[in-house]
Amino acid sequence: MSRIWARLAGMLSNRRMVGVDKAGNRYFTRTEEIDGIMKQKRWVVFKGEHEPTSVPVEWICWLNGQRKNAPTPEEMAELEARRELVRLNVARLKAEEERLAKEGKIKVTSVGKLAAPDLKSFVRQFPDATEGDTAAEASNAEDESRSSEPSGSGESFRPGTWQPPI
Incomplete structure (x- = not known):
């Protein structure tokens, strides 16, 4: 105790x-x-x-x-002043953007929590699953007819298509 x-x-x-x-x-x-x-x-x-x-x-x-x-208190005061300056600059930029939008010089797009990402353009950069299956089947048929050594140039190279001989 x-x-x-x-x-x-x-x-x-x-x-x-x-x-x-x-x-x-x-x-x-x-x-x-x-x-x-x-x-x-x-x-x-x-x-x-x-x-x-x-x-x-x-x-x-x-x-x-x-x-x-x-x-230190001095450091805290300096950082608070810097944060306030950033807040003022953001307010000025928003006001300038609104002014230019009213004049028709720029088009304002919504960027924020309500705007969703464009998933269609993201998905377009990947091949369809069905295209990949047929391409893999075709490459397997080609590999059987070729030699066991990998060959090809930079344009025709496809990773994962060569298999070592069994």
Whole structure:
């Protein structure tokens, strides 16, 4: 029982707060020895309700160990400003596209979740299954009449048609 109490007290006393994000989530770390190896444990304490989607990408990278150091407040402010600039640029591009579409200079096509991929053009690039069967039968008949050595040039080469002699 004393070992459990000591471990619990060690976890609480050994933890160190690394930072806070703009949602108020607090990030902690502690170093512990596991099987003779010192490992750093990282975790988040959510402000209010447990909402994992409120964790910024930079903090997720730090929690997963993809970043060595925790993001600084200056870095977070710079990245937020960059994201806002991208949002503004996207809004400007959409407004410009709508203006050009109204003037008739461009045709607006819908690209989004409602647009489905064109599967017919995708399927057209593959031969029909029936064509492949007849071609395989014809090549087998030709192979029997030819020598056992593979031959042919780059134009007539078809992978998988030559079979070694039995």
